[in-house]
Amino acid sequence: MIQVIEEHQALKECLDAYRKKGKTIGFVPTLGALHNGHASLITRAKKSSDIVVCSIFVNPTQFNESSDLAKYPRTFDADKKLLEEYACDVLFFPSVETVYPNGTDDRPDIDLKGLDQVMEGAFRPGHFDGVVQVVKRLLELVEPDHLMMGQKDFQQFTIIQYMIDYYKIPTELIVCPIKREPSGLAMSSRNTRLSKENRDKAVVIYRTLNYVKRRLKKHSVADTIDYAMKRMNIEDFKPEYFSIVDGNTLLAINSMDESDYVVACTAVWAGDIRLIDNKILKKSDSK
Numbered sequence: 001m002i003q004v005i006e007e008h009q010a011l012k013e014c015l016d017a018y019r020k021k022g023k024t025i026g027f028v029p030t031l032g033a034l035h036n037g038h039a040s041l042i043t044r045a046k047k048s049s050d051i052v053v054c055s056i057f058v059n060p061t062q063f064n065e066s067s068d069l070a071k072y073p074r075t076f077d078a079d080k081k082l083l084e085e086y087a088c089d090v091l092f093f094p095s096v097e098t099v100y101p102n103g104t105d106d107r108p109d110i111d112l113k114g115l116d117q118v119m120e121g122a123f124r125p126g127h128f129d130g131v132v133q134v135v136k137r138l139l140e141l142v143e144p145d146h147l148m149m150g151q152k153d154f155q156q157f158t159i160i161q162y163m164i165d166y167y168k169i170p171t172e173l174i175v176c177p178i179k180r181e182p183s184g185l186a187m188s189s190r191n192t193r194l195s196k197e198n199r200d201k202a203v204v205i206y207r208t209l210n211y212v213k214r215r216l217k218k219h220s221v222a223d224t225i226d227y228a229m230k231r232m233n234i235e236d237f238k239p240e241y242f243s244i245v246d247g248n249t250l251l252a253i254n255s256m257d258e259s260d261y262v263v264a265c266t267a268v269w270a271g272d273i274r275l276i277d278n279k280i281l282k283k284s285d286s287k
């Protein structure tokens with residue numbers, strides 16, 4: 001049986017008891033509405049840690065539109081069931097007050113060196129301030145040895161790694177591969193809100209990301225971005241950005257020779273649902 005814990009003190013007592021026995025803690029922070037992408041993080045956490053904690057917390061400070069926050073799917077019972085199936089040990093389900101005892105304006109003072117200004121940051125101002133704030137707090141509450149995050153949110157894990165290094169937090173970040181539907185569509189809690197038609201059509205995002213790697217062999221980065229934006233501009237869809245960036249700095253590159261770690265990242269509106277996806281185009285073995 002999974003332990004559901006809402007309060008910090010109870011969580012601390014529970015995890016300290018494990019720590020005393022020499023057990024390591026793996027942590028999977030989520031917004032809930034869990035799917036197989038989240039489950040893959042739990043599975044990965046079980047490989048590296050003795051005890052797995054998953055948090056479900058719809059963090060109000062990372063939503064720049066209150067309607068998005070209000071519409072975010074909340075499926076606690078199904079989430080708990082999934083976590084039990086995957087033998088997660090602890091479900092941490094805190095209130096806003098537990099996460100932010102000093103109020104939601106209590107934000108860490110960290111300069112993200114522009115990592116938060118591009119791509120998602122450019123279109124969702126303040127989003128990463130909220131993400132850094134909540135992950136820092138959750139790491140203080142859980143004190144895990146390992147933190148699992150998905151490559152699906154490329155910019156997010158890059159910023160969190162920066163934050164962990166900046167504050168010298170003794171937690172190892174493990175990045176897990178993107179879990180996809182059989183069609184190729186990246187799994188997301190938002191997919192449940194897509195119409196059947198748009199869900200089928202959304203495979204264009206994956207196909208475009210895949211084709212881009214081949215196209216870059218013969219075409220420039222600028223031409224490829226132009227191509228990708230046009231290809232995804234189908235009925236009821238609106239690509240917001242398609243960026244080809246250095247995987248460390250997240251800055252746009254002009255040519256593939258400029259970096260040995262290159263990633264293509266995109267955000268596309270499918271009706272009123274915003275989808276993101278990415279593909280690593282080049283990565284040297286040392287990274």
Ligand code: AMP
Nearest residue numbers: 030031032037149150152153178179187
């Ligand atoms: P969320 O609940 O959307 O905040 O996601 C919680 C964690 O699950 C984040 O680290 C995400 O990157 C990760 N995640 C979300 N979707 C996927 C996916 N399709 N494959 C792998 N990880 C994912």
